[in-house]
Amino acid sequence: MYIFVCEDSLEGIFTGVYDACASKLGHRNIRLCTGEPDNYELFSEYIPVTPSVEKTQKVVNTLVTRFGQQFYESIYQAAMSGEPRSRKKMDKADAIYETILLALANGDGQKVLLSLGEPCVFRIFELCRATNREACHQLQFLRFSELENGVLFATVHPKDYVLPYLAEHFTDRLPQENFMIYDATHCLVAVHKASMSYMLADASDLDLDKIKRYSENELEYRKLWLTFFDHIAIEARRNPKLQMQMIPKRHWADTPELSRFA
Amino acid sequence: MEFYRRNYIEGLFLSSGILVSPNYTMDLIYQTLYKLRNVHHFNGYIHVKAIPGADPGLIEKAGYLADRMSINLELPTADGLKKLAPYKSRHTILKPMRQIQNGITENKNELMVYRKAPKFVPAGQSTQMIIGATPENDFQIMSVAEALYKNFDLKRVFYSAFVNVNQDSSLPVLPGGPPLLREHRLYQADWLLRFYDFTVDELLSEDRPDFNIYLDPKCDWALRHLEFFPVEINRASYHTLLRVPGIGYKSAERIVKARRSNRLDFADLKKIGVVLKRALYFITCSGKMMYNTKIEENYICANLMADRTQIPKDIRESGYRQISLFDSGTLGSAAITQDMILASETAGIQIPR
Numbered sequence: 001m002y003i004f005v006c007e008d009s010l011e012g013i014f015t016g017v018y019d020a021c022a023s024k025l026g027h028r029n030i031r032l033c034t035g036e037p038d039n040y041e042l043f044s045e046y047i048p049v050t051p052s053v054e055k056t057q058k059v060v061n062t063l064v065t066r067f068g069q070q071f072y073e074s075i076y077q078a079a080m081s082g083e084p085r086s087r088k089k090m091d092k093a094d095a096i097y098e099t100i101l102l103a104l105a106n107g108d109g110q111k112v113l114l115s116l117g118e119p120c121v122f123r124i125f126e127l128c129r130a131t132n133r134e135a136c137h138q139l140q141f142l143r144f145s146e147l148e149n150g151v152l153f154a155t156v157h158p159k160d161y162v163l164p165y166l167a168e169h170f171t172d173r174l175p176q177e178n179f180m181i182y183d184a185t186h187c188l189v190a191v192h193k194a195s196m197s198y199m200l201a202d203a204s205d206l207d208l209d210k211i212k213r214y215s216e217n218e219l220e221y222r223k224l225w226l227t228f229f230d231h232i233a234i235e236a237r238r239n240p241k242l243q244m245q246m247i248p249k250r251h252w253a254d255t256p257e258l259s260r261f262a
Numbered sequence: 263m264e265f266y267r268r269n270y271i272e273g274l275f276l277s278s279g280i281l282v283s284p285n286y287t288m289d290l291i292y293q294t295l296y297k298l299r300n301v302h303h304f305n306g307y308i309h310v311k312a313i314p315g316a317d318p319g320l321i322e323k324a325g326y327l328a329d330r331m332s333i334n335l336e337l338p339t340a341d342g343l344k345k346l347a348p349y350k351s352r353h354t355i356l357k358p359m360r361q362i363q364n365g366i367t368e369n370k371n372e373l374m375v376y377r378k379a380p381k382f383v384p385a386g387q388s389t390q391m392i393i394g395a396t397p398e399n400d401f402q403i404m405s406v407a408e409a410l411y412k413n414f415d416l417k418r419v420f421y422s423a424f425v426n427v428n429q430d431s432s433l434p435v436l437p438g439g440p441p442l443l444r445e446h447r448l449y450q451a452d453w454l455l456r457f458y459d460f461t462v463d464e465l466l467s468e469d470r471p472d473f474n475i476y477l478d479p480k481c482d483w484a485l486r487h488l489e490f491f492p493v494e495i496n497r498a499s500y501h502t503l504l505r506v507p508g509i510g511y512k513s514a515e516r517i518v519k520a521r522r523s524n525r526l527d528f529a530d531l532k533k534i535g536v537v538l539k540r541a542l543y544f545i546t547c548s549g550k551m552m553y554n555t556k557i558e559e560n561y562i563c564a565n566l567m568a569d570r571t572q573i574p575k576d577i578r579e580s581g582y583r584q585i586s587l588f589d590s591g592t593l594g595s596a597a598i599t600q601d602m603i604l605a606s607e608t609a610g611i612q613i614p615r
């Protein structure tokens with residue numbers, strides 16, 4: 001058995017897929033693995049994969065031209081999932097590799113994605129669903145606050161890599177605003193300047209003190225919002241359990257109305 | 263606007279009591295809408311209330327700016343409306359509702375011809391009914407809702423449990439708090455109407471006018487129609503699958519698509535999202551049932567009732583007490599029959615209704 005060890009990123013995985021296909025070792029003898037394995041197997045050869053932009057582009061092109069944009073997006077969303085590796089579930093990179101092989105054999109990507117009986121396809125479906133849900137949650141629970149210089153700033157802690165999706169959404173929604181979304185889990189920041197498109201940047205040297213300096217109105221509005229939030233509730237219908245189902249507790253720290261209870 | 267900028271809110275809801283006259287109020291609402299959209303560039307969702315009795319022209323103008331419009335039906339029957347909201351009449355409510363419906367269909371035709379035509383109430387219209395303030399039964403309420411969906415193309419009917427705010431003497435006093443469980447059952451049935459091709463006559467009838475509080479409407483229906491079950495997962499049509507308790511419309515869709523490539527078994531169903539603890543009594547995979555279960559009303563009912571997530575704790579316990587009264591002689595018999603539940607209901611346990 002040959003095991004290709006890929007980096008946990010789109011580039012890492014797609015380069016792994018490319019190398020695995022190009023190696024001519026026979027698909028049956030190949031597995032992919034995201035990140036360094038915890039436990040090395042006897043009688044298996046481990047092949048490290050160095051991510052390459054060129055190879056990634058080739059894989060993306062093949063997927064888009066042969067199976068359509070939708071297929072590619074599903075694979076992309078699955079690859080963006082940050083679900084921790086578990087021994088019980090199929091490895092992410094391996095699931096992607098096998099699904100792509102199935103699609104290549106079958107010729108119809110959409111059809112392959114629907115055959116949930118296949119373990120690899122089901123895994124893709126599961127990962128996609130998780131990423132989509134996370135993106136949806138983040139869209140709803142992200143809260144901006146206005147800084148001294150008028151920039152809107154938000155911190156999020158998403159499980160999956162959904163920052164581009166968030167930035168896309170808010171560029172469309174607040175085209176005339178300068179805003180920044182800081183993804184604390186992946187240490188990335190999306191920067192948007194009024195009436196331009198957004199950019200992603202590394203946030204390791206973000207000045208954490210500067211983002212605490214709010215504009216003078218900010219706290220006022222926050223207070224107004226909290227008052228509104230408290231008074232809109234109907235006492236007879238209070239249902240904290242349901243509320244927790246709707247807004248899982250891990251989001252509470254980032255939303256001002258709930259961070260009071262966290 | 264500042265709330266919107268901070269992503270605190272996604273949209274807003276514009277409503278008002280009648281000030282001076284319906285037309286005057288509607289005009290004020292329209293002006294607010296206009297300012298929000300054109301002066302402050304609010305692109306979020308706006309749900310606006312149409313005021314019964316206002317000029318059709320004003321309602322139409324507001325419709326082009328809002329996402330959703332609604333007129334509250336308030337109470338399901340004309341009698342109830344007369345008693346608790348004497349200033350509103352069935353006629354003034356239904357007229358603008360019809361107008362909005364016509365507006366939406368006309369606009370759809372227009373959009374087919376001119377893609378850039380302004381959109382009229384793109385999120386459809388809805389209405390709301392108050393539950394538990396007047397003596398209507400569930401059958402009447404659901405029939406009204408069904409008629410609204412059929413005749414007025416409503417997107418949603420909201421049911422809201424009656425909460426006594428101003429303690430007026432003509433308003434009823436509900437000892438058990440607002441009838442939230444009844445509201446829940448009505449919503450469940452509402453979903454069955456909209457997504458599962460059920461009709462009200464199948465769920466309820468004149469002789470059984472209220473929902474069973476112990477079981478959700480779909481389980482209840484299935485138990486009364488055991489002749490349709492078990493259903494073979496690998497062959498049954500989409501519509502048949504929809505009627506199985508524990509299979510939602512999404513899982514039904516996934517089943518239909520997934521079985522084209524593989525035969526499905528119970529493990530696959532679990533992955534697809536079918537709630538097997540409810541579905542297992544009603545389905546077969548390749549001719550086999552999951553466990554050796556009987557297709558018998560009392561047996562399935564007792565097992566479904568054992569599911570603790572189905573009903574709130576206090577009611578579950580009150581039901582249990584009542585049942586143990588009947589069963590007092592036999593030790594450890596857990597046979598809870600539907601007839602007994604009905605009996606316990608008529609015996610008048612404290613159920614908030």
